[in-house]
Amino acid sequence: MGHEGFDKPFSDLKTSSRWLAAVVILLSIIGFFAIAHWAPLAPGATSTDFHFGSNTYQALQQLLGAIISIGLISILYEAFLRRTYGRDLRRYLRLKSSMVASGIQDVVPAEQVEWQNVLSDAADVRIILRDPGAWLPANQPWLLASARKRELRLTIAVPDEAGPNFDLVAESCGQKPDELRSNIQAAVSHLTRRWNSEVKDLKKGTNFRVVTYRSLPTYDLVVADEVVVVSIGKAQAEGPIGQQLAFVFDTSPGGGSYPAAWLMDQLKPLDSANSIWESKVK
Template sequence: MSKDQPWVDASLNPFRNRLAGTAIVMSIASTGFLILVAWRSPGDGGWRLDETTYAVLTSLLSTVISIGILSLIWEYFLRRSYARSLHHYLSLKSSLVATGLTEVSDTNEEQIDLHTELGRASRIRCIARNPIDWNLRHLNAVMKAAQSREVHVEIVVPNPDGLHLAAVASSLGLGEQDLANNISTAIDTIKTRWQQANVVASNSTIQIATLDNPLYDATVVDDLAVIELTVSTNHRPGRSGLAFRFDGQGRVAAWVRSQFDEAKVGPALWAAPPGSRDYFRSQV
């Protein structure tokens, strides 16, 4: 029996065998009776059926034959196709459940909305290859959360002095200097917003670290994880990318969270409150 097609071996399905055998016997028997009825159709000669009996018997036997033929077609053709589709669907659903994948979207269309999750989060970490874009989408929600309660935030950006900045910029469709300027502007914006937000009372912390060659964008909000992928090089602005959202304790969400702990980040470019410990890595 095929491992991937357990429906192929009919001998393992006695009900199906009995049903098919019954359909064959009924079809053969009905065909024989129909021939006999046709032989004794109304007309001149010896013993003949009257017209009413003939009509009833031919209709009944024709129906039985049709049911038998349809049953055979279903069992030997349609059921196999249906079983294959059902098997594929159940396998896909099982994979989705195991990975925790709950949403896939086009980054140029309706992007994955994290506003609600950010608003109630306690731990927020992101790899933002172009932090200006991340600020536009998420910074307001992060600031509101940090003002209302204790929230710990880590933002990892490309190293503006790193050897791979040009490659990262190319993958974003930017020039090297443009990306460096974006990083500087984004950091200044985060500093200003954090200082204006007056989050001292909430005991919230934030740090901005660098990574030499971030390959994708990622955001982790407590147990939720989002990965955004575009082409690896020579990205054209406006070209589609894909974003994947993974919830809960699935293995993919856990893998995304582990990327932050295992990443070889450089010293923090900025942190608040000044001199605060690295909240995330001190927990590892």
């Protein structure tokens, strides 16, 4: 996106302002020489020509001096400060256009994402988690709240315990493979228990599905209708996942397309992925 339409009048404005300031300074200097011709007479001197009184002459000198000072400041501003301001403004406009194009809504620590707002009214939720142990039990209430209000299609992808990259996924989470395996089993078990206890209150047609993936994701991804949340963290050798950074995107009409569209493409393999648990309200 270019800014030629903005740059030209801005440049013209700078040029005209500088010329105006220069003309004012020149006229003020000429004025200094002009009023000197009618300077007050020395004490005791007499003349038939017109001369300013002492107070008037000093006032005119101060006025012309102030005009020259203002003119010089104006030229310095036009030459240096306005150039910096214009550069910053153009940078801001480029940044704003990029943000609008991407549809980014927020960048926050992952634990500050307002998952209730993201999930509790969604009708189609697709999730890729490296370690579902903490996230899934904590956010099941919002998923079930949505399913009580409308038909909800939920797909959750977790690492394939028999997959070729499982150990690497565990390592990216700072865990041993057995720890991650235990977390996955506990999270899925918790989800099935909640489903069985609340299925009678869920909307007909609601479908919950847990699948596995064999790839090596470097992020956690949640897509709820038109909201995309991707969380990334720094690599670590051991210990639980540290603080992650979450990027929230809007893909609604008029919202962003890239990189949210690229992230959503990562979910396509889930449609044909192997299911380890699935249930539907009939």
